[in-house]
Amino acid sequence: MNTKLINRLQVLSISLIWLLFTGIAVWILNLIRESLRLHDSPDASLGISLVAIPVFFTLSSVLTYVFIGLRKGRKKDV
Amino acid sequence: MEKAAAAPHPDYDLLRPIENPGKSFYYIVAVLLVIILYTGFVYIRQVYYGLGVTGMAQPVTWGFYIINFVFFIGISHAGTLISAILRLSKAEWRRPITRMAEVITAIVLAIGGLHPILDLGRPDRMTHLFYNGRLQSPLLWDIVSITAYFTASTVYLFIPMIPDIAILRDRGVKPRWLYEFLSWGWQGTEQQHKVLDRAMNILMVVVIPIAISVHTIISYIFAMTVQPGWHSTIFGPYFVVGAIFSGIAAILVLMIVFRKVFHLERYLKLIHFNYLSVLLLVMSLLWFYFTFSEYLTGFYGHEPNEMRVFWYKFSGAYAPYFWTMVTCNFLVPLILLSNRKTRTIPGILIASISVIIGMWLERLIIVVPSLANPRLPYPTGVYIPSLTEWTMFLGGVSVFILGYMMFARFFPVISIWEIQEGRQESAKAVTERITSYMPDPQPRYTGSMEIE
């Protein structure tokens, strides 16, 4: 397997992770909207969700940071 | 198929399971696959006929599936939590342990997270949770937090694995593309080390509150109802302590097994077991403190419904399980682990297995008695798990073992680069650190005792 293909697959996998986490965030926001519409008690639910979404994005940011950082930190002759 | 070049490496013991797996690996995998396949059939049968194939009924409408759900997720705690806390506190003895712990978490979370689905009467309607989920239900909180923990622990497992994957890639281990793909171009340059360090520092802090939240939220499934024996404020911390407790026991068992099977006596030394088993002892005492507190409060208040559940556990139908649990969780670890003479590898193995059994019993004792003793005057419920539920339990354990074996087949269970780093830098770093704790050199005083 040549390097270019592997590179593309790596970038693809990171993009998919971002997609997944965005999907999770959208889902949680949807659920919050539902709960407001149905007059469920929103407090704890909102709190938990609003903590969870930044957590997911922190994770994907760290992953991206590592990926790009490792790329940049390579020896120049590659 | 060519065997990978067995080039000499100071830590070849850690690479051998990957480069030279041996025949017994395939036999065991085959057996596990058969068990798992059978479990799959049993589950399909359950979906076809309905949950009637289990032993659940009214009023005990939750049984093995929920018990194992809590049990498996409980074990996941020690993994990431211990690894993160040990890294955060810069405990140097963590180096051979962290990866094993993190792998436990990742696998066991997936299994545990699957169990509520096994428990559903209509798993085909699972998507309702996503389309119409109600965030006010603790079950939804669970979904969010378990997903967060699973992703966090997977990332926290993967990132410190990158340098080791690079080692495998450079040694030309098959399948080459896998290690190329996962190593993300690691070359060990100083800049790359900095990036990795920073990422790990962020992660090990972020992971801890997530881990604590997971088992707290699982306890809320019970604590948020008004049922006697469940509606207790202590449940959050109680579950977290219990989870860490069972998790440490699981790591210890795994360490002992791998030490034997992979001949890792040089890496997993008695001192590692010593330290971890003292932690296990501390958790045992903590667990006992919480348990004592919970039951004393219930007993002293003497509320009638609470007392029915209380006596059901203390002297009623569940007394054998209750007292076995106390023995397994408290007496056995206390006796075996407080005495240095019995804190040997066999002693630690017995204590750890005892704790795992005891913690499973604790989950049983939390779930069933409160359901079996409804407030209104019904006959006391009886729950006898069916063969289906036992099979699913066995299947869950088999999936865990298989998952772990597959991991160990492709990746080193002990972090090679961290061991190397430890060899090269730890002694100096620790000496510097300890020197900084000592008082600064005294300034010179002039004759009048003032600072020069």
Added chain:
Amino acid sequence: MKWGMVIDLQKCTGCGECVAACKLENNVAIVEPKESEMGRTMLWMDMLTVYEGEYPRLRVRQIPRPCMHCDHPPCTKVCPVRATYKNEEGIVAQIYPQCIGCRYCMAACPYTVKSFNWYKPEWAPGIRETVNPDVSVRQVGVVEKCTFCVHRLQKAKEQAKSEGRNLREGDFQTACAGSCPAGAIVFGDLENTSHRVNSLSHSPRATRLLEDLGTEPKVIYLKEVD
């Protein structure tokens, strides 16, 4: 409009007619004897038997127990998919196609009123003919419970609408209330002063089950006098 029920324990003889009538009206499945022994009997209206004292001063109380239709239901709080909810008229309803069968509501209910379809409900050939066409038959794996015969309510509402008038007290009754030979079960609108349940609910003998839990049940029991 707040539908509620008053059960006069002085009049109740414990005959069990309400239990049977409810089962027939609502197509509640009959389970096999082995299943029933395990505790899987499905009774939307159950008869609680309370033994007090010892022989010769033994006292047996029979208490019909439908769903309490709490105003503050612990079951709806925990349902993850809104398969159980409280509607504007105070009825705690079950949406069978929505239920995923997690049984959390069953674990949370302090009155243990809910039943579960452990297997696919089946009726023996003779009984099959008596199935009530107005009530849906549930599938395997969903939770069900007393609905205050909401299908009869819907029929009565439509009837009243077509006649251009409001609902009257006698327009519909739950099956249990209609079948009770002693007239111990009275059903109606708790907020409507012209309904009997309203005045009965203010009786000095009125009590509710597990009141201190704050569930605010809408089934009111009138204590026995002797």
